[in-house]
Amino acid sequence: MTPSKLSVITPVDSTVFATVQISSSEQVQAAVERAAKAQKSWKRVPLKQRVEMGRRFLEVFGTRKDELAKELTMQMGRPLRYTPGEIKGTQDRGKYMVDVAEEALKDVEIVEAGQEGKFKRFIRKEAVGVVLIVVPWNYPYLSSLNGVLPSIIAGNSVILKHSSQTPLCGERFGEAWTEAGLPDGVFQCIHMSHADTEALVRNPLINYVNFTGSVEGGHQIQKAASEKFIATGLELGGKDPAYVRPDCDLKYTVETLVDGSFFNSGQCCCAIERIYVHADIYDAFVTAFVAETKNYRLGNPLEPETTLGPMVKTKAADFVRAQIAEAISQGAKAHIDTSLFPADKPGTPYMAPQVLTSVTHSMRVMTEESFGPVVGIMRVTSDEEAIHFMNDSDFGLSASIWTNDADAALRIGDQIETGTWFMNRCDYLDPALAWVGVKDSGRGCTLSKFGYDQVTRLKSFHLKLVTA
Numbered sequence: 360m361t362p363s364k365l366s367v368i369t370p371v372d373s374t375v376f377a378t379v380q381i382s383s384s385e386q387v388q389a390a391v392e393r394a395a396k397a398q399k400s401w402k403r404v405p406l407k408q409r410v411e412m413g414r415r416f417l418e419v420f421g422t423r424k425d426e427l428a429k430e431l432t433m434q435m436g437r438p439l440r441y442t443p444g445e446i447k448g449t450q451d452r453g454k455y456m457v458d459v460a461e462e463a464l465k466d467v468e469i470v471e472a473g474q475e476g477k478f479k480r481f482i483r484k485e486a487v488g489v490v491l492i493v494v495p496w497n498y499p500y501l502s503s504l505n506g507v508l509p510s511i512i513a514g515n516s517v518i519l520k521h522s523s524q525t526p527l528c529g530e531r532f533g534e535a536w537t538e539a540g541l542p543d544g545v546f547q548c549i550h551m552s553h554a555d556t557e558a559l560v561r562n563p564l565i566n567y568v569n570f571t572g573s574v575e576g577g578h579q580i581q582k583a584a585s586e587k588f589i590a591t592g593l594e595l596g597g598k599d600p601a602y603v604r605p606d607c608d609l610k611y612t613v614e615t616l617v618d619g620s621f622f623n624s625g626q627c628c629c630a631i632e633r634i635y636v637h638a639d640i641y642d643a644f645v646t647a648f649v650a651e652t653k654n655y656r657l658g659n660p661l662e663p664e665t666t667l668g669p670m671v672k673t674k675a676a677d678f679v680r681a682q683i684a685e686a687i688s689q690g691a692k693a694h695i696d697t698s699l700f701p702a703d704k705p706g707t708p709y710m711a712p713q714v715l716t717s718v719t720h721s722m723r724v725m726t727e728e729s730f731g732p733v734v735g736i737m738r739v740t741s742d743e744e745a746i747h748f749m750n751d752s753d754f755g756l757s758a759s760i761w762t763n764d765a766d767a768a769l770r771i772g773d774q775i776e777t778g779t780w781f782m783n784r785c786d787y788l789d790p791a792l793a794w795v796g797v798k799d800s801g802r803g804c805t806l807s808k809f810g811y812d813q814v815t816r817l818k819s820f821h822l823k824l825v826t827a
Contacts, residue, residue, distance in 0.1 A: 363380065363381055364378050364379065364380060364381060365378065365379050365380075365381050365523055365526065365550055366378050367379070367434060367523070367524065367525075367526065367527070368672075369433045369434065369436070370435065370436035370668075370669040370670065370671055370672060370708040371432070371433060371436060371659065371660060371661065371668075371669065373673075373707075373708075376433050376434065377434070377526070377527055379526045379527070379530070379550050380550065381550050381551060381552065382549050382550060382551050382555070384555055384558070386549075387549060387551050387555050387558075387559060388562075390518060390547050390549050391489060391518060391559065391562055391564045391565065392564065393543070393544040393547065394489045394516040394517070394518055394544055394545075394547060394564070395488070395489050395516070395564045396544060397516050397542055397543065397544025397545045398486070398488055398489055398514070398515060398516035398544075398545065400542065401511075401514060401515075401516060401542060401545045402485075402486045402514035402515070404514070406460070406461060406464055406512075406514075407461070409460075409511070409512050409513075409514065410457055410460050410461060410512055412511070412512075412539060412540065412541055413453070413456075413457045413460070413508055413511065413512045414454075414457055415539035415540065416453075416508070416535055416536055416539040416541070417449075417450050417453045417454060417457065418539075419535045419538045419539050420446075420449065420450065420453075420531075420532075420535040421446065421447075421450045423446075423531070423535075424443055424446045424447070425443070427442075427446050427500075427528075427531055428442040428443040428445075428446055429442070429661075430527055430531075431445065431446075431499065431500070431525070431528065432660050432661065432668070434496070434499075434524060434525045434527060434528070435496050435497065435499070435524055435525055435671050436624070436660055436668040436669040436670065436671055436708065437623055437624075437660060437668055438660040438665045438666060438667070438668045439660055439661050439662075439663070439665075440663055440665070440666070441622075441623075445498060445500050445501060446500065448501055449500040449501055449504050451790075452501065452504055452505075452788070452790045452806070453504050453508050455790035455791060456504075456508050456509055456512075456790060456806070456810070457508070457512065459791075459807075459808045460509070460512045460513075460811065462808060463484075463808035463809075463810075463811040463812075464484050464512075464513060464811055464815070466481045466482065466483050466484075467481060467482040467483075468480075468481045469481060469482070476824060477823070477824055478821070478822065478823055478824065479820070479822040479824065480819075480820065480821050480822065481819075481820050482817055482818070482819050482820075483817075483818045483819075483820060484513070484811065484812070484815035484816075484817065484818075485514070485815055485816050485817075485818045486513050486514030486515045486814070486815060486816075487515060487566040487567045487589075487590075487814055487815060487816055488515060488516075488564075488565075488566030488567070489515065489516050489517075489518065489564055489565050489566050489567075490506070490510040490515045490516070490517050490518070490565075490566065490567045490568075490569065490814055491517075491518050491520065491559055491560065491565045491567070491568045491569070492506040492507055492510070492517055492518070492519050492520070492568075492569045492570075493520045493556065493568070493569070493570045493571070493572065493576075493580070494506070494519065494520075494521055494522065494529075494571050495522050495571050495572050496522035496524035496525040496671060497623065497626045497627060497628070497671070497730075498623075498627070499521065499522065499525040499528035499529075500528055500531075500532075501788075502571050503519060503521070503528065503529065503532055505569075505571075505794070505805040505806060505810070506569040506592070506805060506814075507519060507532065507546070509805075509810050509811050509813075509814055510567075510569075510814045511536075511541070511545060511546060512811075513811055513814045513815050514815075515566075515567075515814055516544060516545045516546070516547075517545070517546050517547070518547050518548075518549055518559070518565075519532065519533075519546070519547070519548045519549070520548075520549060520550075520551060520556055520559075521548060521550070523550075524671055524672075526550050529548035529550075530548055532546070532548060533546060533547070533548045557579060557580075557583050560580055560583040560584050561583050561584075561586055561587070563587065565587075565589070566589055567589055567590055567591070567592075567813070567814060568580055568584055568589065568590075568591045568592070569591070569592040569803070569805070569813075569814075570591065570592070570593050570594070571593075571594040571595075571628075572594075572595065572596075573595060573596065574595045574596065574799050576595075577593040577595040577801060580593065581593065590803070590813070591802070591803065592801075592802070592803030592804070592805065592813050593796075593801035593802050593803060594628065594756075594794070594796060594800070594801045594803075594805070595796065595799055595800055595801040596628050596728050596730070596754065596756065596799075596800060597628055597629055597630075597632075597728065597754040597755070597756030597757065597796070597800050598632050598633060598725075598726065598727070598728050598729075598752050598753070598754040599629050599630060599631055599632055599633075599754070599756055599757050599758060599759075599785070599786075600631075600632070600633045600634070600635060600748070600749040600752070600758050600759075601616055601619070601631050601633075601634045601635070601758070601759045601760070601761060601785060602634075602635045602636075602739075602742075602745040602749060602758075602759070602760045602761065602771070603616075603634065603635070603636040603637060603640065603644055603761045604637055604742075604760065604761060604762040604764070604767070605637045605639040605640050606762050606763050606764055607640075607761040607762050607763065607783075608761075608763065608783075609640060609643060609644065609647065610647070611783070612644075612761040612783070613644065613647040613648050613651055614651060615783070615784070615785065616631055616634060616648065616761070616785065617648060617651040617652055618786070619631040619759075619785040619786040620632070620634075620712075620732070620734040621652065621655060621667060621712045621732050621734075622786065624667060624668060624669070624670050624710070624731060624732045625679075625712075625729065625730065625731045625732040625733065625734075626670065626671060626675075626730055626731065627786055628756055629756055629757040629779075629785070629786050629787075629788070630730075630786055631734060631759070631785055631786065632728070632729055632733075632734060632735075633718075633725050633734065633735050633736075633737070633748075634648075634734060634735070634736045634737070635736075635737050635738075635739045635744075635745045635748050635749065636736060636737070636738060636739065637738075637739060637740070637741075637745075638738050638739065638740050641738045644736075645694070645714075645716060645736055648714060648736065649694045649695065649714050652694075652695060652712050652714055653695070653699060654666075655667045655700075655712055657700040657701075657702040657703060657709060657710075657711055657712075658702045658709075659702075667700075667711075667712065667732065669707070669708035669709045669710070670708040670709075670710055670731055670732075671708065672708055673706065673707055673708045675708065675730065675731060676707070676708045676709070676710040676731065677705075677706075678729075678731070679710065679729050679730075679731030679732070679733055680705065680710065682723050682724045682727070682729055682733065683713050683715065683724065683733055685722070685723060685724070686715055686718060686722045686723070686724040686725075686735070687715075689719075689721070689722055690717055690719075691715045691716070691717050691718045691722060691724070691735070692715065692716045692717045693713055693714070693715055694713075694714040694715070694716065695711060695712060695713050695714055697711040697713075699711070700712075710731065710732060711732070712732040712733070713732065713733045713734075714733075714734060714736065715733065715734070715735045715736065716735075716736050716737075718735035718736070718737055719737075720748065720751055722735070725737075726751075726752065726753070728754065742767070742771055745771075746771060746774050746775065749775055749777075750774075750775060750776050752776075752798070753798055753799040754796075754798055754799050754800045755776045755777045755778060755796055755797035755798040755799075755800050756777065756778050756779070756796045756800040756801075757777055757778060757779040757780070757781060757785070757786075758772075758775050758777040758779075758780055758781070759780070759781035759782070759783075759784065759785040760772065760780075760781070760782050760783075761782075761783055762782065762783070765782065768780075768782040776797055776798065777797065778793075778794070778795040778796040778797055778800060779792065779794070779795070788806065789806075790806045790807065791806075791807055792806065792807055793805075793806060793807045793809045793810070794806040794807075794810075
């Protein structure tokens with residue numbers, strides 16, 4: 360039987376922070392029926408009005424920044440000095456998606472010389488219907504926005520299933536949409552069991568599914584959706600590499616890659632998880648990287664001096680600890696003495712960052728997604744060797760190169776199997792660029808004007824003009 364309530368255990372002190380109601384199967388069905396009914400009216404609202412609704416939503420959402428930031432820290436553990444950035448980032452990303460909506464969704468006119476006055480032909484981007492969006496806890500507002508805002512502006516209704524770790528984030532989205540004036544039923548946040556979520560994917564009233572999560576979860580979503588002729592958008596994580604060339608700006612590269620490895624305790628889909636450094640600067644890079652890592656302060660995320668909070672759960676921290684221990688037993692060298700981080704305690708989600716060298720691709724820490732504060736650094740002797748190791752992965756979400764040679768960056772980037780290629784940047788989503796993945800990092804696209812293509816279908820209009 361589905362439990363009637365869900366308790367959110369905060370990683371800050373492992374107590375119950377919040378409790379939310381779990382919907383029954385009957386309530387889920389009623390919600391999807393409301394969504395289908397509401398969408399039929401919503402899609403007829405002129406695009407300009409839907410765009411303005413999106414703007415109002417973002418304005419309302421931003422008025423609660425401080426409250427939402429602390430609540431977010433308590434749910435998933437990111438230091439309070441950083442969580443306001445996600446609220447602002449959600450607004451900024453949303454503003455871009457609102458600004459490009461009319462251009463992205465406008466009719467595509469077909470005009471041929473000599474046919475004027477005889478035919479009117481165009482292609483319209485029509486809403487798909489009811490969109491189910493399933494999002495994770497690590498960037499709960501940003502991940503939600505990627506799917507929710509374009510779907511609603513495009514004329515769809517949305518059912519959001521948020522992570523059981525951050526359910527209040529979904530509720531806050533709902534409150535902001537309601538205050539902005541969105542009609543009832545167009546957006547609904549529902550807390551439900553895994554079984555009911557899977558059943559909802561199969562529900563004939565669901566027309567598109569956007570899922571961000573694990574590879575295993577993506578397979579389950581894809582399998583359930585395959586019983587119907589609907590599309591899915593799947594962002595399934597990564598094992599993102601960086602290649603450091605001898606001509607990089609070493610100080611800048613080290614500082615940025617340390618941040619890219621350990622921000623949010625490494626719990627980012629596009630976090631740096633493996634680094635390949637050219638032999639010419641390998642020793643200098645490792646020395647500087649280790650020194651920079653030691654500047655982090657692990658502790659209570661509510662305290663202003665804390666730069667590294669707990670991982671989301673003890674189970675997640677134990678998984679990363681096991682990867683590290685296994686790698687060390689296989690010959691890897693650990694450079695961080697965990698006693699430098701007194702808050703690090705086995706059996707808790709508080710975990711010190713770790714830097715490993717003497718690593719190989721026979722170790723899980725270099726091939727299996729860690730999603731935690733650990734990074735492996737390997738020495739390479741050429742661009743070709745770096746390309747080989749960067750591509751030696753089941754994942755392909757983002758990858759980066761650190762160099763002052765833009766031509767080399769483009770040449771190498773063309774050979775890397777990835778969705779996004781960065782030069783001198785990492786762990787960042789540019790809303791103007793398509794956010795995509797290859798291999799086990801998933802399929803589909805969010806963000807940019809092309810993100811609207813995922814939540815619309817093409818409909819052709821062919822009008823022959825007949826005069827008496």
